[in-house]
Amino acid sequence: MVKMNDEEKLGNGQDIICAKCNISLEVSPVKFNYVGVAFSVSLFNCPICGLTYVPAVLARGSMLDVQRALEDK
Amino acid sequence: MELHQYQYLEAKCGQNDLPRCAAECPIHVDVRGMLQEAKRGNFSKAYALFAQTVPFPGIISQVCEQPCQQVCIRNDIDDGLAINAIERACYSYNEKKGSRAKLLLQKDNKVAVVGSGISGLTVAYHLANKGIKITVFEAGNNLGGRLLELTEGILNRRIMLNDLEVLNDLHVEIRLGVAINNSCSNSFNELLQEFDAVYLGLGQRDISALKLGLELNSNGTICVDPTTMETSNSKVFAGGSHLQDKNCLSVISSVADGKSAVISIDRFLQKASLTASRHAFGSKTTRLLTSVDSINPQPMVPISDPAKGYTEEEAKTEASRCIDCQCLECFKLCEYMRHFKMEPRALARQIFKNSSAIAHRFSLPMNSCSLCRQCEAVCQYDFSIADFCEAARETMVKAGRMPPSAFGFAIQDLKYSNSEAFVLTRLEPERSEIEYVFYPGCQLSGSAPWQVSKAYSYLREKISGGVGLMLGCCGVQASWAGETGIFQESLASFRSKWTELGKPGVIAGCPTCYMVFKKHLPELSVDLLSSIFDKFGLPEPAQSNSLVLAIHDSCTTRYEIEIQNSIRKILNNLGHTVKELTASRELTECCGFGGLMQISNRSLAHKVVDRRIEESEYDYLVYCSMCRDNFTNRGKTTYHLLDLIFGDEDGKIAARPPVGYSRRHDNRARLKNTFLKEVWGEDISYDPTPVKLIISEALRSVMENSLILDFDLYRVIEYAERTGNKLQNIVSGHYLAYFKPENVTYWVEYTAEGSGYVIHDAYSHRLEMTSPGESENDDNQTCRV
Numbered sequence: 001m002v003k004m005n006d007e008e009k010l011g012n013g014q015d016i017i018c019a020k021c022n023i024s025l026e027v028s029p030v031k032f033n034y035v036g037v038a039f040s041v042s043l044f045n046c047p048i049c050g051l052t053y054v055p056a057v058l059a060r061g062s063m064l065d066v067q068r069a070l071e072d073k
Numbered sequence: 074m075e076l077h078q079y080q081y082l083e084a085k086c087g088q089n090d091l092p093r094c095a096a097e098c099p100i101h102v103d104v105r106g107m108l109q110e111a112k113r114g115n116f117s118k119a120y121a122l123f124a125q126t127v128p129f130p131g132i133i134s135q136v137c138e139q140p141c142q143q144v145c146i147r148n149d150i151d152d153g154l155a156i157n158a159i160e161r162a163c164y165s166y167n168e169k170k171g172s173r174a175k176l177l178l179q180k181d182n183k184v185a186v187v188g189s190g191i192s193g194l195t196v197a198y199h200l201a202n203k204g205i206k207i208t209v210f211e212a213g214n215n216l217g218g219r220l221l222e223l224t225e226g227i228l229n230r231r232i233m234l235n236d237l238e239v240l241n242d243l244h245v246e247i248r249l250g251v252a253i254n255n256s257c258s259n260s261f262n263e264l265l266q267e268f269d270a271v272y273l274g275l276g277q278r279d280i281s282a283l284k285l286g287l288e289l290n291s292n293g294t295i296c297v298d299p300t301t302m303e304t305s306n307s308k309v310f311a312g313g314s315h316l317q318d319k320n321c322l323s324v325i326s327s328v329a330d331g332k333s334a335v336i337s338i339d340r341f342l343q344k345a346s347l348t349a350s351r352h353a354f355g356s357k358t359t360r361l362l363t364s365v366d367s368i369n370p371q372p373m374v375p376i377s378d379p380a381k382g383y384t385e386e387e388a389k390t391e392a393s394r395c396i397d398c399q400c401l402e403c404f405k406l407c408e409y410m411r412h413f414k415m416e417p418r419a420l421a422r423q424i425f426k427n428s429s430a431i432a433h434r435f436s437l438p439m440n441s442c443s444l445c446r447q448c449e450a451v452c453q454y455d456f457s458i459a460d461f462c463e464a465a466r467e468t469m470v471k472a473g474r475m476p477p478s479a480f481g482f483a484i485q486d487l488k489y490s491n492s493e494a495f496v497l498t499r500l501e502p503e504r505s506e507i508e509y510v511f512y513p514g515c516q517l518s519g520s521a522p523w524q525v526s527k528a529y530s531y532l533r534e535k536i537s538g539g540v541g542l543m544l545g546c547c548g549v550q551a552s553w554a555g556e557t558g559i560f561q562e563s564l565a566s567f568r569s570k571w572t573e574l575g576k577p578g579v580i581a582g583c584p585t586c587y588m589v590f591k592k593h594l595p596e597l598s599v600d601l602l603s604s605i606f607d608k609f610g611l612p613e614p615a616q617s618n619s620l621v622l623a624i625h626d627s628c629t630t631r632y633e634i635e636i637q638n639s640i641r642k643i644l645n646n647l648g649h650t651v652k653e654l655t656a657s658r659e660l661t662e663c664c665g666f667g668g669l670m671q672i673s674n675r676s677l678a679h680k681v682v683d684r685r686i687e688e689s690e691y692d693y694l695v696y697c698s699m700c701r702d703n704f705t706n707r708g709k710t711t712y713h714l715l716d717l718i719f720g721d722e723d724g725k726i727a728a729r730p731p732v733g734y735s736r737r738h739d740n741r742a743r744l745k746n747t748f749l750k751e752v753w754g755e756d757i758s759y760d761p762t763p764v765k766l767i768i769s770e771a772l773r774s775v776m777e778n779s780l781i782l783d784f785d786l787y788r789v790i791e792y793a794e795r796t797g798n799k800l801q802n803i804v805s806g807h808y809l810a811y812f813k814p815e816n817v818t819y820w821v822e823y824t825a826e827g828s829g830y831v832i833h834d835a836y837s838h839r840l841e842m843t844s845p846g847e848s849e850n851d852d853n854q855t856c857r858v
Binding site: 012015016017018019020025030031032033034035038046049051052053054056059060063064066067071072 | 477797834
């Protein structure tokens with residue numbers, strides 16, 4: 001099973017704040033769903049409103065690998 | 074696609090048929106394989122391939138009549154291959170000399186072979202090699218029958234005896250000097266009692282005197298089934314020169330008879346059907362076509378010492394004249410087939426297997442074909458890989474197994490083009506009836522909207538019966554994506570709007586729309602815009618230098634000779650010089666847009682374009698806007714026909730710069746606004762991207778490759794600014810926001826600047842975030858929901 005890269009998952013999340021709640025993000029699990037498969041990934045989130053941060057390096061990197069692996073299942 | 078449909082379509086391809094040499098050989102020796110090994114100097118491997126089919130390689134290599142050589146395709150160029158001489162070289166230079174007898178358990182079955190000519194010996198060898206007890210009865214004092222009549226110069230007796238040694242190894246019992254008949258003795262009937270089956274290889278003799286009790290032909294030969302060699306007595310089989318015309322006796326045909334009898338006797342002993350799934354040995358026609366256009370003449374290599382035959386070097390050189398007959402005409406032209414390194418039938422098989430009900434497994438080959446049907450155009454038997462890809466895509470969509478990423482972008486694009494943003498259906502102003510309606514199509518409208526406006530003005534001026542306007546997408550992208558339902562909806566919607574307009578003649582701006590309407594809406598009369606120029610006269614073009622242009626014909630209209638001619642005529646009338654590409658008209662190639670190749674397999678689409686644009690040093694002329702955009706985007710100066718008539722945005726005759734997805738998308742809506750305002754005096758403007766987005770060239774290229782539009786970015790920013798749902802990078806100060814309008818989540822990193830936004834980054838993902846910040850699960854543990 002292709003896994004998302006830990007470094008990519010967090011990216012520069014420590015530099016990101018929720019502009020709406022004006023609070024630093026914290027790492028917590030986020031549920032994902034694709035082609036009928038559900039799983040969760042620990043990403044930076046806003047602890048108040050739940051806004052999530054998906055770093056560009058993750059979206060273009062191992063997240064895309066996971067997408068392709070799921071499509072090929 | 075049902076199995077029988079697949080089998081029917083796959084069987085159209087002749088590539089897997091035997092080459093001429095093997096087809097003509099009555100026992101179908103793999104001559105091509107043998108020569109390929111011999112030319113590399115692998116004489117042992119070449120010999121193994123020969124000996125795999127031939128029972129006595131030493132004998133056959135000397136006495137075969139060589140029907141293979143007579144039909145060799147090289148006879149059309151210079152000399153047929155010296156196959157027999159190479160066979161002898163393989164025999165001489167084979168280094169694996171061990172016995173050819175297999176060590177098998179002896180079975181209880183006993184078979185008598187009467188006559189020790191080549192057919193009888195063939196039966197003895199092959200059946201003994203299956204573990205059956207064989208007794209050979211020969212009236213004379215030596216084995217060989219008719220072979221013994223050949224001179225030592227033709228058949229070397231040492232080689233012959235050496236070949237027959239295998240019968241000893243197989244424990245074949247030889248009874249010499251025993252005549253079998255029912256006239257002087259009752260020995261034939263006794264044979265029938267003692268043995269489970271009998272093979273008669275009686276040679277050229279009058280057998281009526283033998284009183285065998287078998288049905289005879291009018292010429293006195295034994296009556297046998299030509300496929301099974303079965304006689305009127307079900308346990309007796311016959312063949313060999315006995316059945317041949319005495320003026321054209323053939324050793325290799327006798328071997329073929331023996332091999333047929335072997336299959337029958339083996340089945341007879343196992344009480345199996347003699348005829349089920351049975352093909353007769355013997356020469357047959359082949360559907361394998363091989364082009365010799367690029368083959369240079371190179372005469373047969375002479376044998377320096379005829380007594381010894383070819384030296385190894387001579388045999389290698391002669392074998393290397395074999396052109397390794399293959400068809401592969403489609404494969405040679407098609408970048409897609411070459412990319413997957415699969416021959417047409419193998420590719421078809423894989424696509425069918427993957428899409429079949431058992432697998433329903435997505436595979437890149439089924440989604441990467443441009444469906445351009447160049448393969449079908451070049452094939453003598455109309456084999457088309459597109460048949461398999463189209464069916465597979467439809468099957469995958471119906472089964473819900475088509476990955477959303479495969480064609481999702483194209484379907485969104487189609488839906489947008491058939492939404493209120495672009496769709497427009499109007500009669501000509503101040504008219505209640507129209508003779509024609511202009512349908513420019515979504516891609517031309519996106520690439521060069523001003524040309525669409527100018528074309529519409531031209532049509533209104535030239536055509537007195539009135540010309541309406543229809544904006545929209547013909548739906549072909551859904552058809553290519555296997556989304557039959559969406560395609561049918563698009564067609565139905567078009568038909569209903571066209572009916573509302575009074576069923577006018579349709580003038581299509583795009584060759585693909587033209588073909589879609591022609592093929593799927595036969596009740597409608599459709600012309601391509603270029604044909605209208607031909608019919609009503611060209612508009613006055615802007616001043617231009619005379620250009621030399623290589624024409625790339627559109628793949629969708631590969632069989633539309635009148636369109637192809639009219640394009641060339643217009644170019645001549647405009648004073649330009651036309652050059653033809655090698656693959657043009659019927660054999661033209663796709664630009665990578667067809668079949669949505671550029672959506673599902675972008676790197677392959679780039680390869681396709683890059684190869685095509687390298688074909689000629691001249692600038693290209695096309696008449697489909699996707700061909701123009703794709704060629705231009707890869708760096709080839711390419712003119713659309715309308716560029717030479719209506720010019721660029723400033724009206725100058727010039728090759729236009731590249732146009733990407735975003736501009737095509739937004740231009741459509743803007744074109745509708747322009748038409749409404751300028752032709753119908755209505756001002757209900759809709760701008761898909763109403764704020765200014767400042768995007769660097771580098772990022773724009775990334776967006777183009779990732780299929781992200783300005784429109785997508787605008788929707789993210791609009792959502793973030795409206796709801797306040799955005800993140801901020803405290804180091805750079807940039808805002809970050811995401812929004813998922815349909816199936817894709819788009820992310821934008823941006824800062825506000827004046828009334829617009831500077832875009833620092835843009836990316837997307839298809840994995841759907843369903844509930845941030847909820848219960849603890851292990852990372853990446855997947856489960857089906």
